[in-house]
Amino acid sequence: MRVVLAEDLFLLRQGLIQLLDAYGFETVAAVDNGPDLLEAAARHRPDILIVDVRLPPTFTTEGLKAALQARREIPKLPILVLSQHVEQMYARELLADGTGGIGYLLKDSVFDNEQFIDAIRRVAAGGTAMDPAVVSQLMVSHARDEPLGALTARERGVLELMAEGCSNTAIAQRLFITEGAAAKHISNIFVKLMLPPDSDSNRRVLAVLAYLNA
């Protein structure tokens, strides 16, 4: 799998390259600023972009902006955004087009190599990977909202894991239920959030969006 990486801190950039290398990814370009990122994305057409939110020269949201622009230029380009802190606002902006292939993780997540690599694979395949910190923030701030109010506690738990990007199998494992039960909960969630069965759109992403935009 071919990766373009944008991270301004040298140590972290080298660490990520090594980590990706160890798991058989090919880092085709590693850049340290927004404009270079756009150029590298256009030239290499990677399978996934891994981007730090804060990049020079402004050290504000240069990376996030560049990633979103790259996605406008190359639709459905999978993006994994790494950040030192999580903001619900950024998660919203990333998920806004509703097509999936989005990840938003704290930088700490690289500590757990397996899960981090798993997240990269999921995002590259068009799924989502949201940091549990983002998801819990979302859950807190939308606990009073209408569509979510209809969910049972268990369905909420399932939705949380779904938002993090877990597969049915992973959800079943984490909640100690059978895969069939997990699938049942998920279909209940789809019904309650009024998401029509539509093979094209990614209903799991839409479910996450449903309460992002609630």
Next chain:
Amino acid sequence: MSIRNGLREFPARLRRAGGDLVVGVLIALGAMLSVCLFLITAYFVILFVIGIGAVMLPIVTKWVRWLCNANRRAAARAGVQVPVPYRPEPKEFEKDIVGWIRRCKWILTDPASWRDLLWLLLNSVVGMIGFLPAVVLYYVLEGLALACGLWRPILRAQGTGREYFFVPIQSQPTAVLGALAAAALFVAWVWYSPVFLTAHAHFTRLLLGPTKGSQLTVRVQHLAETRSGALDAAAAELRRIERDLHDGAQARLVSLGMTLGALERHLGSDSTEARRLLLDARTSSVSALRELRDLVRGIHPPILAERGLADALRALGLASPLQVEVTVGIAGEVPPPLESALYFAVSELLTNALKYSDAEHVEVNAWHDGAMLHAWVVDDGRGGADATKGTGLHGIRRRLATFDGTLDISSPLGGPTAIKMEIPCVLSSLKTSSS
């Protein structure tokens, strides 16, 4: 001024003139009172100087200041702001004779007291101006009464008619002429009678307003207070950061180092123990990172650094479990220290709304009107917020005071609570976006 405009303005001007009539009479009555107060004050000042009168002087001063403040308010009504110039009363006074003397000293050393005295003397003449609108109105009414037929009995009794506006009124046509003159005078009265009050207001400002010197004294006092407050706050903040680093991240990193040392010993010999230690080390590093992140957020929230005040406030709204509606109208860049103070203030107010007020819906409004930065946080909770009770609101007020800002609380029991913050500030032009 076209006639149509004049007609449209007439009711408002009439009301204004009517109000000024009452205020004018009160001012004139106050002018009579001011003669008495001048004499009494002078009497007790002399008594104090020769040794007695320490008890009465503060009481008389209280009356004097009351009258002066009433005239300041009247001036404000005429559109002339007259700030109160008195030095703040020293807090603790002994109840004995020493205390009384110190009180008198506080009064006598305040230049404003002497200016009050001079004002009392002059106002006993100048204040009579307040009667003029009433006198003119009386003349108008007299003219109308004459025209309505009063001229007949007067003519009969005196032989010659009453003179009104240099016209002796002896017949119906002259009476109508008099009525016209009265009507013209009335219109002039409605339009121009507020001039008297304005004139008096300027006279009041001349003597009762703060002098440059007293303005500077008050300003210096305010700055000294807020500066020491700011220094205290900064020192406390540094101590907190030091303690958090010392007890938190630093300790975690030390333990991480020790775990890694132990790991080195076990490597190769005891793989299960090594695995456990590795897990420990990772947990330690994650915790250290989390603590550092919280610390950074407490010093300068990343969202503020990355996206500026408007988005940072919106993010606060998003992160709150309450329904928060955030409206921001700030066209330009707020200076960073102010931005940060306002962000933390709003953050704390949202937390308050969540914790104490039982609110469901909160509105956050921030806008800039050219000179002031305003921020309102209004919730639909049960009210009863009081800056004197907790430390939170008081703390925000103190922090805003560093920037000459103010915090107003309106929170009747039963709600709603509205907190209004105002900080004088000049915006710099908007940074051009990099995207």
